[in-house]
Amino acid sequence: MKEISLCDMAARAEALGISLGELALRDEAQRSGTDAEQVLEQMTETWGVMRESVRAGLEKPRRSRGGMIGGEGILLKTYLGQSHSYCGESVLGAVSAALAVSCQNAAMGKIVAAPTAGASGILPGVLTMIAERDGKSEREIALALFTAAAVGLVISANASLSGAAGGCQAECGSGAAMAAAAAVELAGGTPRQACHAVAMTLKNQMGLVCDPVAGLVEVPCAKRNAAGAALALVSADMALAGIESVIPADEVIVAMGKVGRALPESLRETSKGGLAATPTGRQIADRLGGNLSKL
Amino acid sequence: MSNAQSVFNIIGPVMIGPSSSHTAGAARLGKIARAFLGSTPRSARMELHGSFWHTHEGHGTDLAIVAGLLGFDTDDERIKRSFSIAAEQGLHFSFEPADLGDVHPNSVRFHLRSDADSIELTGASVGGGNILVTEVMGFETKLTGRSNALFTIHEDRPGVIASVAQVVARHRINIAFMRVSRQDEGTLACMILESDSALPPQAVQEIAALPPIRAARVIEKV
Numbered sequence: 425m426k427e428i429s430l431c432d433m434a435a436r437a438e439a440l441g442i443s444l445g446e447l448a449l450r451d452e453a454q455r456s457g458t459d460a461e462q463v464l465e466q467m468t469e470t471w472g473v474m475r476e477s478v479r480a481g482l483e484k485p486r487r488s489r490g491g492m493i494g495g496e497g498i499l500l501k502t503y504l505g506q507s508h509s510y511c512g513e514s515v516l517g518a519v520s521a522a523l524a525v526s527c528q529n530a531a532m533g534k535i536v537a538a539p540t541a542g543a544s545g546i547l548p549g550v551l552t553m554i555a556e557r558d559g560k561s562e563r564e565i566a567l568a569l570f571t572a573a574a575v576g577l578v579i580s581a582n583a584s585l586s587g588a589a590g591g592c593q594a595e596c597g598s599g600a601a602m603a604a605a606a607a608v609e610l611a612g613g614t615p616r617q618a619c620h621a622v623a624m625t626l627k628n629q630m631g632l633v634c635d636p637v638a639g640l641v642e643v644p645c646a647k648r649n650a651a652g653a654a655l656a657l658v659s660a661d662m663a664l665a666g667i668e669s670v671i672p673a674d675e676v677i678v679a680m681g682k683v684g685r686a687l688p689e690s691l692r693e694t695s696k697g698g699l700a701a702t703p704t705g706r707q708i709a710d711r712l713g714g715n716l717s718k719l
Numbered sequence: 720m721s722n723a724q725s726v727f728n729i730i731g732p733v734m735i736g737p738s739s740s741h742t743a744g745a746a747r748l749g750k751i752a753r754a755f756l757g758s759t760p761r762s763a764r765m766e767l768h769g770s771f772w773h774t775h776e777g778h779g780t781d782l783a784i785v786a787g788l789l790g791f792d793t794d795d796e797r798i799k800r801s802f803s804i805a806a807e808q809g810l811h812f813s814f815e816p817a818d819l820g821d822v823h824p825n826s827v828r829f830h831l832r833s834d835a836d837s838i839e840l841t842g843a844s845v846g847g848g849n850i851l852v853t854e855v856m857g858f859e860t861k862l863t864g865r866s867n868a869l870f871t872i873h874e875d876r877p878g879v880i881a882s883v884a885q886v887v888a889r890h891r892i893n894i895a896f897m898r899v900s901r902q903d904e905g906t907l908a909c910m911i912l913e914s915d916s917a918l919p920p921q922a923v924q925e926i927a928a929l930p931p932i933r934a935a936r937v938i939e940k941v
Contacts, residue, residue, distance in 0.1 A: 452726045466727065473733045489737065490777045529736030532779050532799040539729050541739050547730075569730050576729035585729075586846070602729075639774040641737040712777060 430578045430622060430673045434615035444605065444615045445571035452570070467566040470536055474525075474548035475555075477535045481524025488530030490640040490712055496650075497524030514553060515654050522549025522653035526646035539576045539585040542592075542641050543599035545649035547572055550603040550656050554610050564610065571609045572602035575622050582674070583681030587634035588693040590684025592648055597629030597680065600652035600659075607660035623669030623676045624659040630676075631683055633691035635698025638709035644699055732848060733794045740825055741771070741778035744844030746798060749787020750941040751852060751864045752829040756838045757936055760810055760831040763788055766817035769824035771844070781814050784827065787941075788812070793848065822853070850941075858900045858909035866895060867917040868938040874931040875901045875908040883910065883926055890922040907933065 437447040449467075453460040482501060487494035500520040503509065509516055522545035529535045535544040547569070555565050576585065579598045584590035604621035608614075613621075629652075637643040669676065690697030699705050734743045753759065765784060767775055775781045779799065786801035788810065797804060805812060819826050823843035831838050841854040852862040855870065862868060869887075873879050880899060887894060893915045901908035918937060927935040 448726060456725065467730070470727070470730055470733065489779055532735050532737065532742070532782070534733065534794055534796055535736050536731055536733050537739055538731075541734065541736050541742075544736070570726060573726035573729045577724055577726065580724065580729065588846075638777065639770075640777040713773075 428578050428581050430575065430619050430677070433574060433578070434619050437615040443567065443571065443609045444574050444618055445567040445569075445609055448570040448574035448577075449567065464563065464566055467569050468562050471551075471562060471565050471569060473534060474536050474538070475552060477525045477528050477533060477544075478521045478548050478552045480533055481528040482521070485524070485527060486531040486533075488527060488640070488642045489532060490530070490638060490642050492637065492640070492642040492708065493530055493646050494527050496646060497521065497527060511654065514557060515657055517557070518549045518553040518653040518657060519650045520549075521552045522546050522649045523646055525549060526649040530640070530642045530646065538572070539580070539598050539602070540587070540595045542587060542645050543595040543649060543652065545646070546596065546599035546652040546656065547603050547606070549649070549653040550607055554607060558610070560610060568606040568610050571618060572606040575602045575605045578674070579677055579680075582677050584684055590681065591632055591687045591692055592634040593626070593629045593632040593680055594684055595634065596645075596648040596652040597626055597632055599649070600629060600656045601625040603653065603656035604659040604663070607656060608663050611660065611664055613660075613664050617663040619673040620667070620669045621659045621663035623671060623673040624662055624667070625655055626673075626676045626680050627669065627671070628655055628659075630680055633687060633698045634693040635691060635700045636693065636695055637700050637705040638712045639695045639700075640712075643705075643708075734848070735779075735783070735794060735796065735798045738778045739848040740844045740846050741774060741780045742783045742798070743793040743848035744825070744846075744850050745771075745780040745783035745827070746787040746791065746793045747848065747850045747864055747941045748827055748842045748844060748852075749784040750790060750792070751787075751842065751850065751862070751938065752831060752838070752840055753788050753790060754938045754941070755840055755855060755870060755936060756831045756833055756836060758833045758835075759790065759808060760788055760833050762832045763810060763812040764830040765812065765814050766819065766828040766830075767814055768817055768819040768822060768826040768828070771825045771827055772816040775814065785810070785812055788831070823851075855909060857902060860900070860909070860911055861898060862911055862913075862938070864938075864941040866913045866915070867940050869910075869912045869914070869918055869923065869926070870936045870938050871910045871926065871932055872934045873908055873910065874933070875905055876931060879908075879929070879931045880910065882929055883912070883932075886922055886925045886929075887912070887914070887918070890919055892916060892918055892922065911938075
């Protein structure tokens with residue numbers, strides 16, 4: 425038997441008539457022996473850091489330490505203002521913010537690991553867009569972060585959140601699944617719909633390898649944060665529309681853990697395979713090797 | 720819920736990027752090394768092993784280690800300017816590659832010097848920002864930096880540990896974990912004592928004044 429199950433949590437929340445986020449908040453207050461208001465306040469502070477990382481990444485974009493990325497967020501935001509885009513303001517707003525935070529991370533800016541530094545763009549990207557578009561309060565966003573955290577806790581217990589252990593599906597896949605559940609609850613969806621959004625997100629990230637070029641958290645990490653944010657919104661919309669995942673979220677999570685363990689070492693954050701092993705990837709690694717301070 | 724993990728391990732920590740093990744863990748190693756020395760070093764030579772050497776510049780591991788030596792936390796925005804702040808504060812530092820043997824791939828060996836003292840220690844960044852100090856002044860240790868600790872170097876003879884424990888008990892501090900190791904019988908030994916709450920300065924002074932104690936230092940959690 426699994427120790428924690430997302431479906432059980434959703435059933436508990438629905439029986440109590442509360443959201444997954446509210447349930448996770450109550451559990452955390454009980455676990456830590458702290459007042460729920462205080463725990464919510466701490467999460468509100470964390471949200472403040474996330475929002476600031478988006479702002480800094482969009483207003484003062486910098487080149488990453490390895491010099492491979494920088495400024496993609498603002499590029500997309502400018503395009504969004506000037507062009508008849510395919511994805512529209514919601515998706516591209518979230519994606520541009522996710523890119524901005526990923527670049528902040530790669531440029532040694534302050535970020536919130538969510539669930540990891542490598543996947544730190546997805547949640548702030550999705551939540552900033554929703555907060556601005558729908559005028560959500562800090563409290564509502566903080567509660568949605570508890571929804572996201574509940575999903576992360578279940579994945580951590582039953583699969584993995586680490587690229588070295590489970591590939592990028594464990595980092596950006598988990599970040600996207602967490603964001604999808606948060607987006608569902610912010611739109612007024614049920615805990616059960618949040619579970620379907622998690623399942624549909626992880627299904628579409630399953631098998632994603634961790635193959636950072638030159639061992640740096642830059643390429644392809646930033647663009648995987650971008651795609652993760654977009655996928656989270658698509659999954660949330662599908663779930664809110666009433667589309668269900670045939671395979672339940674908990675089973676998808678366990679399957680993801682198994683796929684992660686089956687990945688060869690070369691595709692688990694060792695920079696020995698995938699994009700890191702392409703001719704261009706190797707060329708960049710050779711160029712950067714021992715020379716990064718000169719960039 | 721039956722899990723013991725906090726939601727703030729999932730949404731968090733707040734940190735300076737880009738990597739929890741190569742940046743946040745590296746800063747914590749620098750900070751704990753500084754605590755063993757007791758002040759900001761005048762000079763610091765770091766031997767970087769394995770992955771720590773190969774990607775240290777790209778991940779800012781070097782900046783983070785120096786930031787830790789200056790006493791900065793993992794979310795301090797000054798981490799990226801740590802080299803110039805070190806220069807202002809008269810901290811001279813260098814990094815070099817090293818094969819430290821059969822250790823964790825993210826390991827570093829510190830050689831630190833202040834006006835009064837010098838210290839050598841080895842530690843590793845073991846993932847997710849967690850660290851382990853494995854060796855101090857040639858003594859084997861296992862220190863995670865998650866709780867407050869007292870570090871002593873003392874003469875290896877009967878009764879020393881009991882007299883230290885007496886001082887701690889008198890101050891009503893509960894010892895959570897204790898580890899003693901020595902190089903050779905009857906020479907010098909080292910003790911790391913982790914406590915639930917921080918030892919008051921007076922207790923540390925009393926311990927330092929015990930005749931067999933050569934050095935006693937508070938290692939605050941990082």
